Amino acid sequence: MDSNLNKETNNLSPIVIFCCKRPNKLNNLLVSLESNLEFKNSDLYFYVDNVDNEIDKTLHDQVLVVINKNWDVMSKNIYIRDEKFGLKKNIISGINQTFERFEKAIFLEDDLVVGKQFLNFMNSSLEMYKNQKKVMHISGYNFPTFFGDRKSAYFSIYMNCWGWATWRDRWKLNNNFSKNIISDLSDNDRRKFNVFGLEKDYESQLIRNSVGILESWAIYWTQFIFLNEGVCLQPIKSLVDNQGNDSQAQNSSIMNFYRTKINQNKIDKFPKKIKVKKFYLLQIVIFFIYKKIRKKLKL
Numbered sequence: 001m002d003s004n005l006n007k008e009t010n011n012l013s014p015i016v017i018f019c020c021k022r023p024n025k026l027n028n029l030l031v032s033l034e035s036n037l038e039f040k041n042s043d044l045y046f047y048v049d050n051v052d053n054e055i056d057k058t059l060h061d062q063v064l065v066v067i068n069k070n071w072d073v074m075s076k077n078i079y080i081r082d083e084k085f086g087l088k089k090n091i092i093s094g095i096n097q098t099f100e101r102f103e104k105a106i107f108l109e110d111d112l113v114v115g116k117q118f119l120n121f122m123n124s125s126l127e128m129y130k131n132q133k134k135v136m137h138i139s140g141y142n143f144p145t146f147f148g149d150r151k152s153a154y155f156s157i158y159m160n161c162w163g164w165a166t167w168r169d170r171w172k173l174n175n176n177f178s179k180n181i182i183s184d185l186s187d188n189d190r191r192k193f194n195v196f197g198l199e200k201d202y203e204s205q206l207i208r209n210s211v212g213i214l215e216s217w218a219i220y221w222t223q224f225i226f227l228n229e230g231v232c233l234q235p236i237k238s239l240v241d242n243q244g245n246d247s248q249a250q251n252s253s254i255m256n257f258y259r260t261k262i263n264q265n266k267i268d269k270f271p272k273k274i275k276v277k278k279f280y281l282l283q284i285v286i287f288f289i290y291k292k293i294r295k296k297l298k299l
Contacts, residue, residue: 019110020049021059026110038119044073047094050081088217099168106165111244115262118239136230138165140240143287144260148236152269154280155231161218163240174224180206198288237263
C-alpha cells in the first residue's frame with residue numbers, strides 16, 4: 001500500500017526502514033521507535049529485500065508479520081522486492097525512490113535500536129540546517145568513548161550511517177557508488193580520510209568494493225561528503241545502538257567496539273557555526289586509538 005505521497009505530515013520526515021530476514025530485530029527497532037512522540041504522526045516506509053532459499057523464506061515471512069502489526073503511525077507503506085537485491089542495492093534503490101517523493105527523510109536498518117529522542121533530533125536537525133548545504137548528513141549514532149553535554153550535538157567530517165537522515169538536494173549530487181577516488185588523492189588527504197591513518201578500513205572498503213570482495217554503499221556516501229568538504233551533525237552521546245553484530249549481519253565486525261548506551265536526553269543545543277571543532281576531532285581520534293589498542297590486545 002502507498003498513501004500520503006508527496007507530503008510530510010506536520011513537517012515530520014518519513015521514516016524509511018530497510019529489512020530482510022531479521023524479524024526479532026525489526027520488532028525491537030519498531031518498539032523503540034514507538035517510544036518517540038513523533039512516531040504516531042510519521043509516515044513509515046519499508047523496503048523489504050527478498051531471499052533465495054527456503055530457510056530465509058521463513059524469516060522473510062516473519063518479517064512481513066512484524067511489519068503488518070498494528071503500529072500506531074500515520075501511514076504504513078511496504079515495498080517488497082521481487083528478487084534478492086542485496087543490502088547495497090536495496091538501500092540505494094530505496095533512498096532514490098524515497099527522494100522521488102520527499103525533500104528529506106530518515107533512514108534506518110533493521111538491526112538498530114533508538115532512544116526516545118531520536119526522531120525529535122532527526123526532525124529538528126533536518127529543519128534547522130535545511131538551507132545550510134555544507135551540512136550533508138545527520139547521524140543519530142556517535143562513538144561510545146565521547147564525553148560532554150548529553151543534550152548537545154557537534155559537526156564531524158566523518159559519517160555514521162546507523163540511524164541517519166539527509167535531504168534530496170544533497171543526496172542527488174552523488175552519482176558514484178562504485179568508483180574509488182580516495183586512493184588517487186595525496187598522501188595527506190588519504191591519511192585524513194582514514195582518520196589520520198588510524199582507520200585504514202575506510203579506504204580499504206573502497207578498494208575491496210572495487211575488486212568485488214565487498215559490497216557496501218555507505219563508504220561511497222562517506223567519500224562524497226569528504227571530497228565535497230561537507231560536514232555531518234552528530235549527538236555528543238549516541239541516540240542509537242547497533243545490535244546487528246550476529247551471524248545474520250551482512251557487513252558486521254567480529255568485535256563490539258561500537259556498541260553504546262543509548263542517550264535518552266533531548267538534544268537542544270546545536271552548533272550555530274558550520275564548523276568542525278578540534279576538540280571533537282580529537283575525541284574521534286581517541287576512539288580509534290582506543291579501538292586499535294583493544295583490537296591488538298583482543299579485548
